[in-house]
Amino acid sequence: MPWESLLFLLALLCAGLITPGPNNLTCTVHAVVHGKKSNVSLITGMAVGFVSIHFICGFAVDYFEDDGPISTIMDIVGSLFMFLIAFAIIYLGRSERIQDFPEIIPRLGFKTGLLMQYVNGKEWMMVFMLMSMFLTDFGGGVLGIIIISTITTSGGVLAMIIWSNIGEKIKSKTSQPNFIKNTFTILGSLLLILSILITIRSL
Numbered sequence: 001m002p003w004e005s006l007l008f009l010l011a012l013l014c015a016g017l018i019t020p021g022p023n024n025l026t027c028t029v030h031a032v033v034h035g036k037k038s039n040v041s042l043i044t045g046m047a048v049g050f051v052s053i054h055f056i057c058g059f060a061v062d063y064f065e066d067d068g069p070i071s072t073i074m075d076i077v078g079s080l081f082m083f084l085i086a087f088a089i090i091y092l093g094r095s096e097r098i099q100d101f102p103e104i105i106p107r108l109g110f111k112t113g114l115l116m117q118y119v120n121g122k123e124w125m126m127v128f129m130l131m132s133m134f135l136t137d138f139g140g141g142v143l144g145i146i147i148i149s150t151i152t153t154s155g156g157v158l159a160m161i162i163w164s165n166i167g168e169k170i171k172s173k174t175s176q177p178n179f180i181k182n183t184f185t186i187l188g189s190l191l192l193i194l195s196i197l198i199t200i201r202s203l
Contacts, residue, residue: 009134009148013155020190022085022120023156024163026108028187029089031167032180034107039164045113047157053117053127054149058142061131078121082195089188094181127152 020028023046027039117123130148138144173179 027160028163028167031164036164036168041109042113045110049114049117057127058145086192
């Protein structure tokens, strides 16, 4: 196993810990509304979906072209998905109804977490990239897929737990005037900025 490949994956995990991506921000907002314990089934669904994408990409990587039409479609879908979540969070933050946030934001669970992974085109592209770059380095085949998915999913779950705890801390201050509105606006804006940067990079 080349150490360079392992170090790259670990660096990617560190970036995932601090990056306000769709999964992390969804966990944060959901924890603000319903508490961090409510995220257990949500995160489980996200993890299962993420692992399944690794296996799909791992088996299909030899038939995938980086600059083909499938890649373009995934880029478009991924960008729309991230922009949609960002605008939804910002809209909630600026809405007067946000003061009644426990009633207007539904409790999310396993199925939502799972489906979120399948509609996130950027996630598909990232996993395809990892598989095309490192699958052979980690033994190839099922073994390589298991090793890569174990490393990346562990980091992703850790990141979502950390962001859920951030949401729990925010929840403890929701009684302060305008705190929820400002928090949702900031979180949505962070995701919007990230979405713009990723979209520009992929053009």
